[in-house]
Amino acid sequence: MRLTDLPLRQPAYVDLVDWNALSASDGQRLREFGLCEGASVEALHHGGLLGRGPIACRVGRMTVAMRRAHAAAITVRTGPEGAVA
Amino acid sequence: MTGLPLIALVGNPNAGKSALFNALTGARQKLGNYPGVTVERKAGRLSLSDGRPTELVDLPGTYSLNPTSPDEQVTRDVILGKQMGERLPDALVVVVDASNLDNHLRFALELIALGLPTVVALNMVDLATRDGLELDAAVLSRELGVPVIPTVAVRRRGLDHLRTELEEALGAQAGKVRAAGEARGFDALRGEARRIAQAAIVRETPSRRLTAAVDRVALHPVSGLLLLLGLLFVMFQAVYAWSEAPIAMIEGFVGSASDAVTAALPDGLLRSFLVDGVINGVGSVIVFLPQILILFFFILMLEATGYMVRAAFMMDGLMARVGLSGRAFIPLLSSFACAVPGIMATRTISDPKDRLTTILIAPLMTCSARLPVYAVIIGAFIPARAVTLGIGLQGLVLFCLYISGIVGAMLAALLLRKTVTKGASGGFLMEMPKYQWPRPQDILLGLWQRAIIFLKRAGTIIFASTVILWLLLSFPKAPEGVSQVNHSIAGRIANGLNVVLEPIGFNRDISLALIPAMAAREVAVSALATVYSLDADEDEAKLERSLGERLKDSWPLPTALAFLAWFVFAPQCISTIAVTRRETNGWKWPLFMVGYLFVLAYVAAGITFWTATALGLG
DSSP states (O other): OBTTTSOTTOOEEEEEEOGGGSOHHHHHHHHHTTOOTTOEEEEEEEOSTTSOSOEEEEETTEEEEEOHHHHHTEEEEESSOOOOO | OTTSOEEEEEEOTTSSHHHHHHHHHTTOEEEEEOTTSOOEEEEEEEEOTTSOEEEEEEOOOOSSSSOSSHHHHHHHHHHTTOOTTOOOOSEEEEEEEGGGHHHHHHHHHHHHTTOSOEEEEEEOHHHHHHTTEEEOHHHHHHHHTSOEEEOBGGGTBSHHHHHHHHHHHHHHHTTOOOOOOOOOOHHHHHHHHHHHHHHHEEEEOOOOHHHHHHHHHHTSTTHHHHHHHHHHHHHHHHHHHTTHHHHHHHHHHHHHHHHHHHHHSOSSHHHHIIIIIIIHHHHHHHTTHHHHHHHHHHHHHHHHHTHHHHHHHHHHHHHHTTTOOGGGHHHHHHTTTOHHHHHHGGGGOOSHHHHHHHHHHGGGSOOTTHHHHHHHHHHHHSOOOEEETTEEHHHHHHHHHHHHHHHHHHHHHHHHHHTTTOSOOOOOEEEEOOOOOOOHHHHHHHHHHHHHHHHHHIIIIIHHHHHHHHHHHHOSOOOTTSOHHHHSHHHHHHHHHHHHHGGGTOOHHHHHHHTGGGTOTTHHHHHHHHHHHHHTTTOHHHHTSOHHHHHHHHSOHHHHHHHHHHHHHOOOOHHHHHHHHHHHTSSHHHHHHHHHHHHHHHHHHHHHHHHHHHTTOO
């Protein structure tokens, strides 16, 4: 499931990131935020009244705001275990 | 301060770096610019524990040595000793957020590997404790191989310890450069950072309770929007309400200063220069200082508490539709008070094209200097009657003028993004910091620095332009019986200008008023007052009447409406042009901005005039 479809406040893990769908600088910034395969994520808030705004998510210990285009490039997996280091 | 040992403060954004910088240097800070880039250089004096002075420079926050913005580029170049106008630092203070170790340690490892003497400040340990995290600084120090000092910058904790360690680091390393460690890849560094962070954590309960609770309200689509609108309402109210008393004080001071000079000097050139040129000219700009400081107070508070990113988050969906980022929201908002601080606030936008677009449309936000112009014209020409219950026609027109500016700005952004600032949108990717209550002293220091910047500008650019305008209006001296204004260089320029402006309904008096109004928009009002009071010199009865009444007699309604439309768009403000030049590093973009805004103003005024004339309003 993509991060855009992840229900709010349901802890998940990053399964796969389609780095090619992201610009080089956005990809780098996301990496610097600690986003990588295996990182724990949680969608916290969807911005905008019509649900077309950005998404605020927890990545590890950080809260990060990203646009839906970024979140769509991130595939996540729910479940308590299964972190791939 | 060259010659002193240089210590660089470096770390991730939101690590509390600026608070630590303020705590270490106090109010003795020097603001400047790095040569060739619009990146602010912030330096101050730091005394070591033995009293030895050093220079501490606060480098822009960055996530790695792989820069993505001009600010981050400067940080990297300074640390590597490649920055023009800066020497290689003798030591680094690496600031890390205690509650975000995994991430911040990766950058810390990257910095330590450079081999410069380094001390790590484990900052905001109080917030980490608040969030249920307990850390062992000794373990961290052993793993990193450099001293680690727990600090709470906003409470001034750990500062003496930091000074002692810095002194030792400088002393031990004097004269020899440690070999730089081998450069490791990003993933290797991240793995290492995670391992060290795990080792240093004594106890953790995973939560950010306070921040999470506030965000549930602040980021909620409905309550978050209401909160944002409420804050904006309070902010605008305050900009007008709180500034009344200080503005009256400044006006009183300017008035008594010009009275004193008038009384002390005989009538003549010198007196006219001092009173009309210097005191009233510069005074009419300094009057805006209270409003600018109130606005900056709110902006600094929103920034320091961590709310600003939330506001950008709430607005990003809307801004994205015209090709802008949510980050553009705050600068544009500030521009309703004045475009100058608004354009300065665009520095937080990392994408250069996003930033440029925001700068170019900022003057379209209705700034407070337009209000006096709008007020006079609306008062004179728009009847004070109710359109429907509770809505007056005058207020409605004023509202429409504000909306015209906003709509114009959004359309301009759309067009600019498709043409001159074309390119992939920089997007919106930001870290949301924890909420935090700032130290009042840090806010006051920020306000003080803004005030100094503003007053310096008033003392230089605005002073110079005022003097030039006074010269243009005062020379050559008119012979007996000829109006000085008509005979002056400015009057002759106005006659020439009028050829261009006549088709859109402007008369010669308006052309004349537009020249001094280049210094600041509201000057148009006093200029019109001067023109019409000169005309009325012989007729005492005429002189008694207000400017509004005289305008109503002299201008047809379409001319008045065209004049309003002109002021929605026209770039009538030298300060804005000057700050745009500084922020874009050259004349290309300010000239482009002036050009496109004048074209817009001309077309808008023309359409207004021709439509109103065709409808028979004249």
